[in-house]
Amino acid sequence: MPYPEEELIEILKRDIDFVCSLPCEKIKNLLELIIGAYGHRPLYHIPLTREEEGVGICAGAALGGRRPAMFVQSSGVGNMINALLSLTGFYKLPLAVFVSHRGVYKEGIEAQVPMGKRLPGVLRGAGIPCSIISTKDDFKVIEAKLPDVYRKNKIHAFLLSPAIWEDSEVVIQDTGCWMLDIKTDRASGIIHRASPRRFTRYEILDIIAPYLDSKVVVCNLGFPSKELFYIKHQPSNFYMLGSMGMATPIGLGISLTSNKQVIVIDGDGSLLMNPGCLATAAYLAPENLTIIAIDNGSYGSTGDQPTLTASCVDLELVAKGFGIKDTIKVAGKKQLIDVMKNPCKGLRFIHALAVPGNKDVPNIPLHHLKIKKQVQDFLR
Numbered sequence: 583m584p585y586p587e588e589e590l591i592e593i594l595k596r597d598i599d600f601v602c603s604l605p606c607e608k609i610k611n612l613l614e615l616i617i618g619a620y621g622h623r624p625l626y627h628i629p630l631t632r633e634e635e636g637v638g639i640c641a642g643a644a645l646g647g648r649r650p651a652m653f654v655q656s657s658g659v660g661n662m663i664n665a666l667l668s669l670t671g672f673y674k675l676p677l678a679v680f681v682s683h684r685g686v687y688k689e690g691i692e693a694q695v696p697m698g699k700r701l702p703g704v705l706r707g708a709g710i711p712c713s714i715i716s717t718k719d720d721f722k723v724i725e726a727k728l729p730d731v732y733r734k735n736k737i738h739a740f741l742l743s744p745a746i747w748e749d750s751e752v753v754i755q756d757t758g759c760w761m762l763d764i765k766t767d768r769a770s771g772i773i774h775r776a777s778p779r780r781f782t783r784y785e786i787l788d789i790i791a792p793y794l795d796s797k798v799v800v801c802n803l804g805f806p807s808k809e810l811f812y813i814k815h816q817p818s819n820f821y822m823l824g825s826m827g828m829a830t831p832i833g834l835g836i837s838l839t840s841n842k843q844v845i846v847i848d849g850d851g852s853l854l855m856n857p858g859c860l861a862t863a864a865y866l867a868p869e870n871l872t873i874i875a876i877d878n879g880s881y882g883s884t885g886d887q888p889t890l891t892a893s894c895v896d897l898e899l900v901a902k903g904f905g906i907k908d909t910i911k912v913a914g915k916k917q918l919i920d921v922m923k924n925p926c927k928g929l930r931f932i933h934a935l936a937v938p939g940n941k942d943v944p945n946i947p948l949h950h951l952k953i954k955k956q957v958q959d960f961l962r
């Protein structure tokens with residue numbers, strides 16, 4: 583008996599010849615298998631920096647004669663709606679969107695609930711047909727509807743419940759082809775000259791923790807926040823529980839409206855999803871803001887799928903290019919401590935190189951409104 587992931591891929595291969603994805607933890611095995619099936623030309627798999635970008639890439643691929651599909655998390659659909667309507671739908675281009683439907687089945691992350699629960703209504707409101715796929719028996723719905731997406735140039739969203747994969751014991755081999763054939767030597771010289779990556783995100787947080795005392799710390803969602811809570815909880819920590827890509831914008835908003843020192847702990851995947859926030863930060867240049875980009879070259883919280891900082895992007899150069907003057911790349915313990923000891927004398931961007939890996943820490947046991955109140959009280 584094939585595993586559900588394998589069954590689905592067999593169905594997909596009949597109709598789809600171009601795939602874009604941005605990971606969700608619940609479909610990490612499915613994505614590995616898709617990459618195995620699509621990661622080589624002439625079939626394509628494109629890893630995305632932002633879901634919206636995938637809508638554009640798929641529209642272009644459809645113009646070029648391909649039959650595209652996307653794999654994203656329910657929260658990612660929120661990043662796609664405008665492009666789905668004003669591009670894909672407007673020009674009557676085909677797109678199948680497979681959505682890892684969070685927030686509705688044994689959800690451990692409260693922040694997934696608002697978007698996940700309302701997603702069918704959001705799609706209905708946008709006029710995008712959708713099918714709810716609750717078990718692998720419902721794959722027959724996909725089989726029936728997928729050909730029409732490409733025959734009739736339609737958008738269709740398939741909402742995949744985590745229940746489909748929960749008992750699957752599919753065995754994943756490292757396909758090594760996440761990144762097409764992009765060569766690492768295309769990466770900028772700066773990455774190569776930097777000291778080698780040594781520490782995990784957890785170890786970096788542990789090293790910098792003593793220097794976070796009584797500062798407002800805005801922390802990236804997923805494992806970064808859980809690890810920070812475990813290492814050093816303080817009432818002035820704003821733990822993000824959702825809203826990927828918003829750590830630096832939140833920190834920027836606080837720094838503009840408060841005299842407190844603000845530290846943002848961001849991630850490479852999240853900064854690549856919303857890099858424009860670095861330009862806004864550079865323009866406003868608040869004196870009390872430090873952005874620490876912990877760059878582990880991967881979407882650590884969803885299964886360590888590589889991001890483009892593992893191949894061709896240097897985040898420090900990105901920050902510099904957007905106009906942030908005070909930037910530094912750090913990898914060693916002493917370097918990290920030295921930079922953290924220095925008081926903030928203006929907007930700073932610290933590019934902390936890390937290796938992938940998460941610490942096995944529990945969920946944060948605080949209600950989200952308590953997190954908000956503690957930070958507001960501290961800011962008052």
Ligand SMILES: Cc1ncc(C[n+]2csc(CCOP(=O)(O)OP(=O)(O)O)c2C)c(N)n1
Pocket residue numbers: 604605606607655657658661783802803804805806824825826848849850851852853876878880881882883884889
């Ligand atoms: C819009 C959106 N797309 C996808 C996700 C799923 N997701 C949650 S955390 C995460 C990875 C974040 O990676 P990064 O910022 O590099 O931090 P790391 O976990 O590697 O420290 C992803 C893809 C999400 N929460 N929201």
